[in-house]
Amino acid sequence: MIQTYKTSTLTFLAKQPPLPFSKTVFYFSLSGEDSLLLPPFCTPVDILVDQSFQVISTTLPHHEHNARPYHIRELWEKDVAHIEMFIQALAQGIKELTSYFPPPYGVMGLSRGAFIALWIASMVKEVTTAVCFAPMLELNNEGKLSIKERTSLLKNKKIHFFIGDNDSLVGTDRVISLHNELSSHSKLEIYPSIGRMGHGTPHEMFNQGALWMIKNL
Secondary structure, X not given: OEEEEEOOOOEEEEEOOOOOOOOEEEEEOOOHHHHHHOOOOOHHHHHHHHOOOEXXXXXXXOOHHHOOOOXXXXXXXXXXXXXXXXXXXXXXXXHHHOOOOOOOEEXXXXXXXXXXXXXXXXXXXXXXXXXXXXXXXXXXOOOOOOHHHHHHHHOOOEEEEEXXXXXXXXXXXXXXXXXXXXXXXXXEEEEOOOOOHHHHOOHHHHHHHHHHHHHHO
């Protein structure tokens, strides 16, 4: 069941089990609809909903109308101001949703969605737990909007990273380095990359991430 919630800043979609659901996780991947419904991206969503969690998403910049532009990396690199405004709007929207759904919250994301999830975890105190699949850690090579800026704000969060052993798009070594900085509260799973869709994230890694979230939120 998909529900729509409008805040002062963004519109959210929620995939819900039959009521009552137990906890709330925010998940970011593509558009809100694709994140919740399109395989393989929705794999962890389905697992969470099957375990009586609700999963909420919203559309990431340049994925409006379920668009999946092939040059999304270049679009984000050139659009720093828009990304910054989106992050602020998302944080405000999530805070407004606390009047509907009690925290604590989890966040999950894939690639750019994981980048957004980590920023939100560093900004919103109600977010305590994060699962990041193939996380992008900086917006461009100039170091703008780098997750490393937020490391000190993530050290009290529970975080689990999943990354392919040869991910050249987001950089396996970058993820390992961030995990090492956060190691007291962070877990890291490295697996053989298997292809393009979802950064080559296999079903079993999506499954492990969702189950870890269920256990730790």
